[in-house]
Amino acid sequence: MAKTPEILLLNGPNLNMLGTRQPEVYGRATLADVEAMCQARAKELGLALDCRQSNSEGEIVGWVQAVRGKCAGIVINPGAYSHTSVAILDALLAVDAPVVEVHLSNIHRREAFRHHSYVSQAAHGVICGFGAEGYLMALDGLAQLIDTGKKV
Numbered sequence: 159m160a161k162t163p164e165i166l167l168l169n170g171p172n173l174n175m176l177g178t179r180q181p182e183v184y185g186r187a188t189l190a191d192v193e194a195m196c197q198a199r200a201k202e203l204g205l206a207l208d209c210r211q212s213n214s215e216g217e218i219v220g221w222v223q224a225v226r227g228k229c230a231g232i233v234i235n236p237g238a239y240s241h242t243s244v245a246i247l248d249a250l251l252a253v254d255a256p257v258v259e260v261h262l263s264n265i266h267r268r269e270a271f272r273h274h275s276y277v278s279q280a281a282h283g284v285i286c287g288f289g290a291e292g293y294l295m296a297l298d299g300l301a302q303l304i305d306t307g308k309k310v
Contacts, residue, residue, distance in 0.1 A: 162206045163230035163304050165297065167196055168218060169211040170237030176262075183263050187290045196233075199294050203301040205230070215243055222249035231256045231300040233293060240265070240275040250280035256303045258296040261286035 169189060172179060177188035187195075193209040200207035208229075212218050218239070222232065232255060239246055240261070250257050259277050264287030278284050283299055285292040 162204065164206040164208060164225075164228070165200060165300060166221065166225050166229050166232045167193070167207055167209045167293070168221060168232065168234040168236070169209075170218060170235060170239045171213040173235060173237055174211050174213070185262060185289045192290050192293055195290060196293050196297060199297050203297060205297065205301060205304075207297075215239055215245060219245050219249045222246070222253060225255075226253050229253075229255055230304050231258070233258050233260060233296040233300065234277065234281075235260045235262070235293075236275075236277045240277050242276070244276055247276040247280050250277065256282045256300055258282060258299055259284045260292045260296050262289050262292065263287060 174189055176192065177186050189211060196209065197207055210221055218236070225232070232250065232253065234250070234257060236243065236246055236259070240259070257280050259275065259281040265275065266286070275284070282303065283296070285295050288295060
């Protein structure tokens with residue numbers, strides 16, 4: 159029996175506050191809700207899912223480095239680190255696995271500083287503006303990439 163492909167789901171700073179922090183922007187779903195939703199979808203897709211959240215850039219970089227050669231893909235919502243972290247970008251580029259970047263809000267309809275994401279340079283796809291549903295879209299996309307071996 160083949161090993162179940164593992165996906166790393168990373169959430170960056172302040173995403174532990176989902177459901178209470180600016181719900182008019184980020185929605186009312188909590189991080190636990192998002193993770194439960196994603197675990198259910200991953201199971202449907204035949205994927206294993208490792209969910210992690212950190213407010214620390216270094217911890218996120220360490221997690222990405224640790225899965226090099228071990229995971230089939232990464233879904234990442236880097237939060238504010240999207241706009242500032244070359245370190246996370248470099249770690250993602252070194253993984254050699256498909257990456258999908260997710261943002262709950264449409265970062266292109268917000269403040270100008272949010273329009274640029276360093277992480278996008280490592281991403282095979284970027285999903286923004288669909289709220290928590292964006293995470294499911296990311297998992298669906300990764301499942302297609304993994305099945306076909308095609309990197310979009």
